[in-house]
Amino acid sequence: MSHGPRIVDAAQMDLPAGSLWRRLPLFSAIAAIVGIGASFAMRAGDEKQFYFSWLVAFLYFMSLGLGALLFVLIQYATKTGWGIVVRRLAENTAAGLIVMVLAFIPVYIGLDKMYAWTDEAHLDEIVRGKMWFLGAENYIVFGVLYFAVWIFLAWWFRAGSVKQDLTGDHDLTRRRIVVAGPAIVLVALTLTFASFHWAMSLDPHWYSTIFGVYYFAGSFVCVFAFLSLVVLGLRRAGALEGFVTVEHRHDLGKLLFAFVVFWAYIGFSQFFLIWYANIPEETEWYLERMHHGWQPVTIFLAVGHFGLPFLYLMSRHIKRNKLTLGLGAAWMLFMHFVDLHWVVMPAHHGKEFGVTLLDVTTMLGVGGLFLTAFGFCLTRAKLVPAKDPRLIESITFENF
Amino acid sequence: MAHQLDNTHEPVEGRAPLILGGHDFKSLTGKVAEPLERKTPLGWWLCFLPSVAMLSVLGIAVAWLFWEGVGIWGLNNPVGWGWAIVNFVFWVGIGHAGTLISAILFLFRQKWRTSINRSAEAMTIFAVMCALIFPGIHVGRVWVAYWMFPLPNQMAMWPNFRSPLIWDVFAVSTYATVSLLFWYVGLIPDLATIRDRATSRLKKIIYGLFALGWRASTRHWQHYERAYLILAALATPLVLSVHSIVSMDFAASQLPGWHTTIFPPYFVAGAIFSGFAMVVTLMVICRKAFKMEAILTLRHFENMAKIIMVTGMMVGYAYAIEFFIAAYSGNPYEQFVFINRAFGPYAWAYWIMVGCNVLSPQIFWFKRFRTNLKVLFVMSIFVNIGMWFERFVIVVTSLHRDFLPSSWDYYSPTFWDVLTLIGSFGLFFTMFCLFARFLPMVAMAEVKTVLPGADPHGDGPKAVIQGAD
Numbered sequence: 127m128s129h130g131p132r133i134v135d136a137a138q139m140d141l142p143a144g145s146l147w148r149r150l151p152l153f154s155a156i157a158a159i160v161g162i163g164a165s166f167a168m169r170a171g172d173e174k175q176f177y178f179s180w181l182v183a184f185l186y187f188m189s190l191g192l193g194a195l196l197f198v199l200i201q202y203a204t205k206t207g208w209g210i211v212v213r214r215l216a217e218n219t220a221a222g223l224i225v226m227v228l229a230f231i232p233v234y235i236g237l238d239k240m241y242a243w244t245d246e247a248h249l250d251e252i253v254r255g256k257m258w259f260l261g262a263e264n265y266i267v268f269g270v271l272y273f274a275v276w277i278f279l280a281w282w283f284r285a286g287s288v289k290q291d292l293t294g295d296h297d298l299t300r301r302r303i304v305v306a307g308p309a310i311v312l313v314a315l316t317l318t319f320a321s322f323h324w325a326m327s328l329d330p331h332w333y334s335t336i337f338g339v340y341y342f343a344g345s346f347v348c349v350f351a352f353l354s355l356v357v358l359g360l361r362r363a364g365a366l367e368g369f370v371t372v373e374h375r376h377d378l379g380k381l382l383f384a385f386v387v388f389w390a391y392i393g394f395s396q397f398f399l400i401w402y403a404n405i406p407e408e409t410e411w412y413l414e415r416m417h418h419g420w421q422p423v424t425i426f427l428a429v430g431h432f433g434l435p436f437l438y439l440m441s442r443h444i445k446r447n448k449l450t451l452g453l454g455a456a457w458m459l460f461m462h463f464v465d466l467h468w469v470v471m472p473a474h475h476g477k478e479f480g481v482t483l484l485d486v487t488t489m490l491g492v493g494g495l496f497l498t499a500f501g502f503c504l505t506r507a508k509l510v511p512a513k514d515p516r517l518i519e520s521i522t523f524e525n526f
Numbered sequence: 527m528a529h530q531l532d533n534t535h536e537p538v539e540g541r542a543p544l545i546l547g548g549h550d551f552k553s554l555t556g557k558v559a560e561p562l563e564r565k566t567p568l569g570w571w572l573c574f575l576p577s578v579a580m581l582s583v584l585g586i587a588v589a590w591l592f593w594e595g596v597g598i599w600g601l602n603n604p605v606g607w608g609w610a611i612v613n614f615v616f617w618v619g620i621g622h623a624g625t626l627i628s629a630i631l632f633l634f635r636q637k638w639r640t641s642i643n644r645s646a647e648a649m650t651i652f653a654v655m656c657a658l659i660f661p662g663i664h665v666g667r668v669w670v671a672y673w674m675f676p677l678p679n680q681m682a683m684w685p686n687f688r689s690p691l692i693w694d695v696f697a698v699s700t701y702a703t704v705s706l707l708f709w710y711v712g713l714i715p716d717l718a719t720i721r722d723r724a725t726s727r728l729k730k731i732i733y734g735l736f737a738l739g740w741r742a743s744t745r746h747w748q749h750y751e752r753a754y755l756i757l758a759a760l761a762t763p764l765v766l767s768v769h770s771i772v773s774m775d776f777a778a779s780q781l782p783g784w785h786t787t788i789f790p791p792y793f794v795a796g797a798i799f800s801g802f803a804m805v806v807t808l809m810v811i812c813r814k815a816f817k818m819e820a821i822l823t824l825r826h827f828e829n830m831a832k833i834i835m836v837t838g839m840m841v842g843y844a845y846a847i848e849f850f851i852a853a854y855s856g857n858p859y860e861q862f863v864f865i866n867r868a869f870g871p872y873a874w875a876y877w878i879m880v881g882c883n884v885l886s887p888q889i890f891w892f893k894r895f896r897t898n899l900k901v902l903f904v905m906s907i908f909v910n911i912g913m914w915f916e917r918f919v920i921v922v923t924s925l926h927r928d929f930l931p932s933s934w935d936y937y938s939p940t941f942w943d944v945l946t947l948i949g950s951f952g953l954f955f956t957m958f959c960l961f962a963r964f965l966p967m968v969a970m971a972e973v974k975t976v977l978p979g980a981d982p983h984g985d986g987p988k989a990v991i992q993g994a995d
Contacts, residue, residue: 136993205536208635252856259854299538307891311839318847322854333855335788335847368989391766395790402778403785407857512994515538522988 134368134521139508145363150501154494161491168484177236178474179484183492184229185325185466186348189341190496191226192317193349194219195280196342199313202283202299202306208377210520211369211510215356217284218503219349222496223276229492230269233324237262240473243330253330260327268323272316279309284503287511294513317342325466328473332411336396343389347431348462350382354455358448360509369510372446373525379445382458386439389465390432414472419479423468431461463489533825534897544638544976547820551974554821558716558968559723561816569815570963577955584949587942588663596666598942604928605921605937610664611775612917613947616800617657617954618698618772619793619913622765623801624650625705628712629761632754638829640972641821644716645812646805647709648965652957653804654702656950661694663946690774697771701764708757714740715750715971766790769797776920783863783924786851792844796913799837799883802830803909808958810903812967821968828896834909835890841916842884859929867923871936875919882912 141147169176194216201209201216238244243253243260253260282305286298318338326337334340357375360366400408415424435458444450467485511517536542549557591598601608624647631639662671674695676684685692718740721733740746773793776784806827813822852860867876886908889895896902922937961967974980 131987132989134989134991136991205538207541255856256854296538303538314843318843331856333851335786335844335851336791337787338847339788339791387763391770392791395770396787399774399777399785399787399789402774403780405780405785407855515540517991518987518989519541521991 132368132522136512138365138367138369139510139512140365141360141505141509142364145365147360147363147365147501148505151498151505152501154497154501156494157490158492158494158498161487161489161494163491164487165484165491168487172482172484173236174239174474175482175484176488177232177239178471179482179488180229180232180236180492181240181324182463182466182470182485183488184226184233185341185470186463186489187222187229187492187496188226188320189345189462189466190348190352191220191223191280192276192313192342193345193347194352195223195276195283196310196313196317196346197349197353198283199279199306199310202302203310205303205516207516207519208374208523210514210516211366211374212353212357212378213514214287214508214510215353215504216349217280217287218500218507219352219356220280221284221503222499223273223280225495225499226492227273227277229495230273234262234266234269237265241327241330242473243327256330259322260330265323268319272320275312275316279313287514288507290514291508291512296515299515314342317345325469328470329411331407334396334400334408334411336392340389340392340396343385343392344462344465346385347382347389347458350378350385351455351458351462354378354382354451355459358452358455361448365509369521371521373523374520375448375451376442376446376525379439379451379454382455383435383439383445386432386435386458390428390436393432415468418477420468420472420477423464423479427461427464427468430457431465435461532897533823534828534893536825542825543978544641544823544825545821545973546823549820549977550979551977554973554977555719555723555970557818557821558966558970558973559720561962562720562964562966563723563725566963570959574956574959574963577952577959580948580952581956582949582952583945584659584952587945587949588659590942591663591946592668596664598940600937600939600943602935602937604933604935605925607921607925608937609918609939609943609947610660612914612921613950614657614660614664615772615917615921616914617653617660617950619769619797619800619917620804620910621650621653621657621701621705621801622769622794622797623805624648625701625708625761625765626798626801627805628708629758630765632758633762636829637976638826640969640976641823641826642805642809642830643972644709644712644965644969645808645961645967646801647705647712648961649804649808649958650705650801651702651709652954652961653801654698654705655957656954658698658702659950659953661691690771690778693771694775697768701768704757704761704764708761711750711753711757712969712972713965714738715742716966716969718742719970720966765798766794769793776924781924782852782857782859783867783920786848788844788847792841795837795840795844796883796916799834799841800910800913802834802837803906803913806830806834806902806906807910810899810906812962813899816962816967818968821973824897824899827899827902828893831890831896831902831905834905835887838883838887838909842880845880845884863924863927866927867919870923870927872919872923872926875915876923879912879915879919882908883916886912 165176165180197209197216198213198220200206201213206213241260243249243256244262246254246257258264283302286302289295290298318341321338321341325341326333354375357366357370357378361370397412400412414420435454438444439454444454467481471479514520533542533544533546545554599608599610624643627639627646628643631643661674662668665671665674673683674685674692676687676692685695714737717733718737721730721737724730724733770790770793773789777786777789779785809822809827809830813819849864852864855861867873886905889901889905895905926937927934
């Protein structure tokens with residue numbers, strides 16, 4: 127071990143000239159146009175499928191953005207040291223929420239294709255009694271409210287952080303530490319009710335108090351997998367050398383592992399209590415998923431979203447090796463899609479599981495839209511908060 | 527002096543010191559070991575004797591219970607689970623802070639844990655002891671309490687493995703075992719220190735026995751650190767599993783108000799909430815009694831206040847979501863239970879719970895209150911009152927309104943219920959007094975690692991960004 131201070135090159139905070147990452151906004155925009163265009167082209171063929179596939183893609187990238195936003199807020203609230211070097215990337219990811227409001231429009235247009243409670247003429251008494259929360263008006267009013275909170279926070283936290291790159295003003299950090307606490311409360315509540323509106327109400331009879339926590343758990347799995355891949359990709363492109371070290375990748379891997387376990391804990395709590403009590407109002411949700419074509423998917427989810435990654439990510443070596451961490455992160459991004467598909471799709475076709483081309487094109491389209499915003503932010507500012515007062519602490523952090 | 531001891535201001539440019547008073551390794555050892563080496567002070571007797579008196583109350587209450595049966599308690603027909611289960615869940619919950627501090631905060635590299643982890647872990651073990659009393663004495667025929675364990679027997683009779691109550695037996699006993707091991711492993715280097723400082727032969731032998739021949743060689747430390755990390759990793763799921771399984775005692779049933787999917791994480795948050803409150807109660811007293819202001823600093827208390835506020839809001843989130851889903855569910859039984867909780871005959875208990883657990887911790891948004899020890903002490907008592915009432919509300923309100931209105935009743939505790947609860951506090955405080963007298967209250971070896979002297983390259987930046995404007 128050397129004893130002098132480590133020298134890191136400030137140029138590593140920028141994307142190298144000619145790096146493909148600089149074209150990320152362009153490539154993403156093309157993907158968005160192709161994906162959305164193809165999806166709309168196929169819409170006429172199977173309108174219902176179009177909207178359901180769109181909803182899965184929408185929930186997927188919302189969870190990524192929300193997870194990133196919460197990660198940024200928690201970093202400020204806890205005065206994190208280690209994570210400063212990955213915070214800008216999380217801020218850029220959270221900025222994806224800003225364009226997701228566009229992806230919300232088709233969801234709202236397709237309400238009556240997806241949500242049984244839209245068919246007001248044929249509702250039974252129980253669902254009619256829920257219209258103080260459900261209903262198209264509530265859906266749009268609450269939806270706008272949720273987005274207003276998230277967009278404001280995602281923008282405000284990133285804007286101040288980017289401003290600090292230029293001014294070096296430490297008051298920007300102090301102010302964000304103060305706001306982060308109440309902001310976490312706001313995001314926790316809006317995320318919960320959004321998950322009730324958007325996903326839980328697909329089956330208007332069914333309810334589960336833990337559902338919001340379940341969506342949150344998945345969103346944290348998604349964001350740590352995503353950040354791990356982005357960090358690996360940027361290092362490969364020759365950026366962030368000396369800033370994001372093996373220690374930070376190790377920590378991202380640890381958090382990914384932790385939330386893989388947390389997701390399983392929450393998912394199992396929900397399943398187990400419903401299975402054990404065996405009350406028909408609740409079991410119907412799992413009944414659909416445990417029979418016919420959905421049964422293998424449920425087993426695959428348990429094994430692929432928990433069993434395998436639990437054993438795989440436990441090892442220190444696997445989290446510290448670039449290739450193995452990258453494989454694990456990519457796998458978890460895929461499994462998170464399986465998870466949301468499994469949550470949403472049985473409301474569309476209860477008996478058989480099937481993947482259509484629309485599932486692919488909507489992911490491509492909505493993902494392209496999300497990544498356009500992410501890439502736009504990525505290319506327009508430093509890759510790390512260059513003048514954050516704790517940057518040096520973050521750079522030199524080591525796992526013991 | 528007071529000004530010098532304030533390390534609650536942490537500049538964004540750096541980190542506030544964790545240990546004040548200019549301590550080095552030697553002075554720290556002296557400060558922590560000294561109380562064990564002087565003559566027993568009068569103050570200790572003033573705490574210990576009343577605790578033992580309360581403990582004897584437990585003895586009397588339990589003896590009368592064994593003689594007379596559970597009829598001496600206030601249980602009635604719909605409310606078959608009364609204070610015994612409330613006290614059980616209450617004490618298990620208290621017992622969560624120790625392992626959270628020693629395992630989860632360790633994995634999260636929260637170095638401030640070093641000043642409080644020893645006593646928090648001790649408290650955990652004592653709280654679990656208190657908790658274990660209640661299921662044991664609640665069984666009615668105590669002479670067959672061992673039937674709770676799956677012991678092979680000539681009647682080929684086994685406990686019902688499908689009952690969450692039997693999972694509790696495994697979960698709590700595993701937790702007690704691992705917590706004890708964890709605590710003991712952490713104690714070994716400090717026991718060796720006390721052994722080396724001991725002036726009497728008897729002390730040398732006793733502390734020496736428990737120090738397991740520790741000589742602080744590099745090899746010893748390497749094994750120690752490895753064992754500590756592994757135990758932390760093993761204890762982390764236990765922090766979650768124990769109270770999750772306790773919550774299933776209720777949630778696996780079909781009873782409205784008990785059966786709800788958020789119960790496992792909600793109980794875990796509540797357990798950490800109450801556990802930290804108890805740590806604050808004890809540490810405020812110990813800080814004063816042992817004059818440890820420089821080791822148990824205001825910053826430690828401020829951090830605990832923050833954890834109390836966060837977990838309090840998690841509990842509040844669960845209350846709110848339960849209410850919301852009851853309204854949303856369209857299930858009239860669910861709706862009845864929650865309206866009955868808030869406005870029925872036990873509304874007083876419900877609002878004590880909400881007031882203590884959700885509303886009062888909101889003052890911790892302000893630093894002024896987080897760093898005021900008087901406020902913290904009062905709040906920590908409030909929280910524990912609130913958390914006791916939470917279990918009371920859950921147990922009693924869901925039971926006292928049966929599905930059949932003719933069996934509705936109102937549950938009240940008897941004199942003996944109250945004595946048993948007071949007695950369990952006697953056990954807890956007696957154990958804690960003994961701990962404070964005979965074992966080092968603070969993990970000396972661990973605190974030394976956060977002193978500036980532990981960092982060989984102390985001053986100056988460890989990295990320089992070249993080419994930055």
